[in-house]
Amino acid sequence: MFFSSYQTEGFFDEMFEAGGGVRPHAQLVLETINSLDGGQLLRHKHAAERLLLQLGITFNVYGDNQGTERIFPFDLIPRIVPAAEWGYIERGLKQRIHALNCFIDDIYHDQKIVKDGAIPADIITSAASYRKQCHGLTPPFGVWCHITGTDLVRDRDGQYYVLEDNLRVPSGVSYVLENREVLKRIFPRVFEGLAVRPVNEYTSRLLEMLESLAPNPRGKPQVVVLTPGIYNSAYFEHSFLAQQMGVQLVEGRDLVVAGGDVFMRTTKGPQRVDVIYRRVDDDFLDPEAFRPDSLLGVPGLMSAYRAGRVALANAPGNGIADDKVIYAYVPEMIRYYEREEPILPNVPTYLCWRDADRSHVLANLDKLVVKSANESGGYGMLVGPHSTAAQRAEFAAKIAAEPRNFIAQPTLALSRVPTIVDDHFEGRHVDLRPYVLCGKEIYVLPGGLTRVAMRKGSLVVNSSQGGGSKDTWVLAHDPAPHAGQEQ
Amino acid sequence: MTHAQPLLSRVADAVYWMARYIERAENVARFLDVNHNLMLDLPKAYTGQWQPVIDTTGDSALFRQRYGEATQQNVLQFLAFDPGYPNSIYSCIRFARENARSVRETISSEMWQQINNLYLLITEESRRETPASLPAFCHAVRMACHLFAGILDVTMSHNEAWHFIRVGTLLERADKTSRILDVKYFILLPSVHDVGTPYDDVQWAAVLKSVSGFEMYRKRFGRIAPERIVEFLLLDGEFPRAIRYCISRADRSLRAITGAPAGTFSCASEQRLGLLRGELDFARVEPILTAGLHEFCDALQTKMNTIDEYVLNDFFAQQPAARS
Numbered sequence: 029m030f031f032s033s034y035q036t037e038g039f040f041d042e043m044f045e046a047g048g049g050v051r052p053h054a055q056l057v058l059e060t061i062n063s064l065d066g067g068q069l070l071r072h073k074h075a076a077e078r079l080l081l082q083l084g085i086t087f088n089v090y091g092d093n094q095g096t097e098r099i100f101p102f103d104l105i106p107r108i109v110p111a112a113e114w115g116y117i118e119r120g121l122k123q124r125i126h127a128l129n130c131f132i133d134d135i136y137h138d139q140k141i142v143k144d145g146a147i148p149a150d151i152i153t154s155a156a157s158y159r160k161q162c163h164g165l166t167p168p169f170g171v172w173c174h175i176t177g178t179d180l181v182r183d184r185d186g187q188y189y190v191l192e193d194n195l196r197v198p199s200g201v202s203y204v205l206e207n208r209e210v211l212k213r214i215f216p217r218v219f220e221g222l223a224v225r226p227v228n229e230y231t232s233r234l235l236e237m238l239e240s241l242a243p244n245p246r247g248k249p250q251v252v253v254l255t256p257g258i259y260n261s262a263y264f265e266h267s268f269l270a271q272q273m274g275v276q277l278v279e280g281r282d283l284v285v286a287g288g289d290v291f292m293r294t295t296k297g298p299q300r301v302d303v304i305y306r307r308v309d310d311d312f313l314d315p316e317a318f319r320p321d322s323l324l325g326v327p328g329l330m331s332a333y334r335a336g337r338v339a340l341a342n343a344p345g346n347g348i349a350d351d352k353v354i355y356a357y358v359p360e361m362i363r364y365y366e367r368e369e370p371i372l373p374n375v376p377t378y379l380c381w382r383d384a385d386r387s388h389v390l391a392n393l394d395k396l397v398v399k400s401a402n403e404s405g406g407y408g409m410l411v412g413p414h415s416t417a418a419q420r421a422e423f424a425a426k427i428a429a430e431p432r433n434f435i436a437q438p439t440l441a442l443s444r445v446p447t448i449v450d451d452h453f454e455g456r457h458v459d460l461r462p463y464v465l466c467g468k469e470i471y472v473l474p475g476g477l478t479r480v481a482m483r484k485g486s487l488v489v490n491s492s493q494g495g496g497s498k499d500t501w502v503l504a505h506d507p508a509p510h511a512g513q514e515q
Numbered sequence: 516m517t518h519a520q521p522l523l524s525r526v527a528d529a530v531y532w533m534a535r536y537i538e539r540a541e542n543v544a545r546f547l548d549v550n551h552n553l554m555l556d557l558p559k560a561y562t563g564q565w566q567p568v569i570d571t572t573g574d575s576a577l578f579r580q581r582y583g584e585a586t587q588q589n590v591l592q593f594l595a596f597d598p599g600y601p602n603s604i605y606s607c608i609r610f611a612r613e614n615a616r617s618v619r620e621t622i623s624s625e626m627w628q629q630i631n632n633l634y635l636l637i638t639e640e641s642r643r644e645t646p647a648s649l650p651a652f653c654h655a656v657r658m659a660c661h662l663f664a665g666i667l668d669v670t671m672s673h674n675e676a677w678h679f680i681r682v683g684t685l686l687e688r689a690d691k692t693s694r695i696l697d698v699k700y701f702i703l704l705p706s707v708h709d710v711g712t713p714y715d716d717v718q719w720a721a722v723l724k725s726v727s728g729f730e731m732y733r734k735r736f737g738r739i740a741p742e743r744i745v746e747f748l749l750l751d752g753e754f755p756r757a758i759r760y761c762i763s764r765a766d767r768s769l770r771a772i773t774g775a776p777a778g779t780f781s782c783a784s785e786q787r788l789g790l791l792r793g794e795l796d797f798a799r800v801e802p803i804l805t806a807g808l809h810e811f812c813d814a815l816q817t818k819m820n821t822i823d824e825y826v827l828n829d830f831f832a833q834q835p836a837a838r839s
Contacts, residue, residue, distance in 0.1 A: 271620035294521040
């Protein structure tokens with residue numbers, strides 16, 4: 029009944045096959061939804077929203093009045109990833125993260141990959157996120173990206189692509205954990221019937237990984253989470269992770285560097301800190317090393333880090349590989365460092381600094397998605413098919429002025445998941461952000477943040493741009509297809 | 516507390532103020548409720564006694580400047596919902612939540628949720644100028660604060676941060692009790708023509724009810740008598756809103772924080788709090804009344820303010836998210 033008028037409209041639908049039949053792994057969820065009446069479904073939806081508000085699971089909106097909090101819109105219908113499909117994603121992510129770490133370590137040391145001609149030298153030095161202060165540093169295990177939140181998307185044929193790597197300070201994992209808690213309260217029976225892999229070991233894994241980074245711990249390593257403060261859009265997540273790991277949440281003003289070590293100011297005097305999970309951008313870490321006007325930072329932090337007195341996760345300087353021009357070379361990195369073909373493909377990318385690519389981009393602005401090389405969060409972006417002539421002219425001028433700063437990709441027909449719209453369901457476009465921890469070993473959280481563009485037809489899923497989220501269920505094993513299930 | 520986690524100075528400061536604001540909100544709600552209830556019992560000539568409620572806040576000048584006359588409507592608006600007045604119930608809860616938000620990893624999730632629920636309740640209510648039903652509103656705020664106290668007690672380890680919460684709560688409570696005593700004693704004592712009338716008893720009973728102390732007073736002293744009420748509210752060692760009780764428990768918590776044994780001190784705040792505790796432990800009510808209760812209350816408030824300042828100097832290096 030909810031789905032009587034549901035259309036896949038030629039998109040890849042995560043729940044229904046092209047012919048309209050339900051995918052086997054979504055059967056139980058569909059039955060559960062269909063067993064509800066409209067009132068019950070809406071009551072569940074409101075209950076979930078009220079729960080999120082009461083739990084204070086909110087984010088701050090920039091550009092709004094300071095302190096405006098909103099709940100991240102949450103849709104009850106989960107996105108389900110079959111076990112076999114997840115195995116593929118997991119292998120692909122491990123390969124990619126490993127290669128990215130090799131690349132960053134190489135770039136801040138001998139730059140072999142450049143010398144061997146696999147990547148042009150000038151795109152490295154021209155990257156805004158290249159940090160010369162990090163040259164020659166060797167973080168523990170040679171790992172620069174301890175926590176990654178890779179954005180994956182699926183195109184019309186269902187193929188997964190890596191859209192962005194998000195190596196710097198990826199956020200959203202707290203929503204993965206909290207969304208699951210909310211859904212378990214609302215649909216306990218479905219969890220009883222399906223083998224959904226749990227996500228709640230994430231914070232233990234995170235703590236374990238962070239503790240393993242301690243340079244020379246005396247006893248139990250002192251780990252802290254460094255936040256820009258309560259007005260940061262991801263503050264809820266910072267405090268949530270600190271709370272779940274049982275570690276201190278500190279702001280820059282709580283830390284002080286003395287005698288080469290980092291200390292936090294406590295009621296009983298200074299206490300040494302071994303590992304900082306920093307949720308602050310490179311630029312705001314240390315006014316002595318980066319931006320001198322930063323009030324958030326800790327003077328001397330980078331010297332302590334360079335001297336091996338404290339560990340920082342993620343490692344400063346790793347944003348070099350987040351540059352969208354360098355992103356285009358990740359397949360080359362995988363071939364170069366892993367001597368393998370990439371398991372997860374990149375989205376085909378045009379680099380505007382190449383003359384041929386630029387001409388193509390300028391001639392096809394109405395079909396492409398243009399992104400600036402160093403922005404995130406859906407800012408600085410043009411979605412060609414949804415743009416106005418004025419917007420295209422503006423981007424054409426920007427591209428001509430700073431070709432190094434822009435890339436373009438075909439507009440993908442992102443996959444869709446049924447989403448509650450008033451009293452029925454409509455398909456809405458989604459992406460998927462799995463979280464990867466990398467210390468001595470690489471761990472991929474079985475799940476991830478499914479972000480959904482709540483507006484009809486929209487392809488922009490960022491929370492800052494009106495996106496919402498869904499719980500992501502990774503199945504432990506796939507259900508055998510029933511005979512005669514499809515007519 | 517040998518293996519205790521270190522406590523950030525900023526966090527200690529924030530939990531201390533979170534506690535003070537919650538306690539302040541609860542007291543203001545109780546004062547409003549009791550005064551409103553009293554108005555209903557008194558003959559018309561007495562009604563409109565809202566100025567004393569303003570006086571107990573110590574912010575009479577600000578009130579006069581912003582609202583002028585102490586009508587019921589004005590007082591309710593000022594004390595319940597005025598976002599520009601830092602000690603209104605609305606502001607207190609907002610500041611308490613702001614502080615709680617900055618230390619969510621230190622307090623328990625349940626405590627955070629309860630403060631957040633209280634905040635959602637007050638934001639909803641404060642869309643009006645004054646509460647739709649004053650008794651219902653005050654009751655809701657008080658119960659929410661009591662629930663918070665219970666949640667605090669059973670969900671959070673009684674660690675250093677918890678003791679800072681206790682110190683904040685108890686100093687705030689002692690301050691409020693001293694203010695109500697000071698203001699009410701002044702008003703009620705000169706009304707000799709009321710002595711022996713039912714209204715005298717009603718008004719004194721209201722003083723006790725302002726600190727939820729009526730029933731416990733009855734058990735302790737029975738008949739309503741001004742000196743005994745003063746003794747009860749100042750010097751009782753068992754009633755949780757009596758000043759001596761608050762000071763002795765605050766002293767206990769501060770010792771738990773520093774580890775200093777009784778009879779010694781390790782910092783200025785501890786020394787001042789110990790002195791005050793000793794003074795109250797060995798005081799009798801008669802000399803206080805002879806020398807003047809107002810003078811005593813005044814001195815008491817000064818001492819408690821000094822303790823607050825020393826706590827800040829001794830433990831909190833920096834400013835919390837919000838404070839007045």
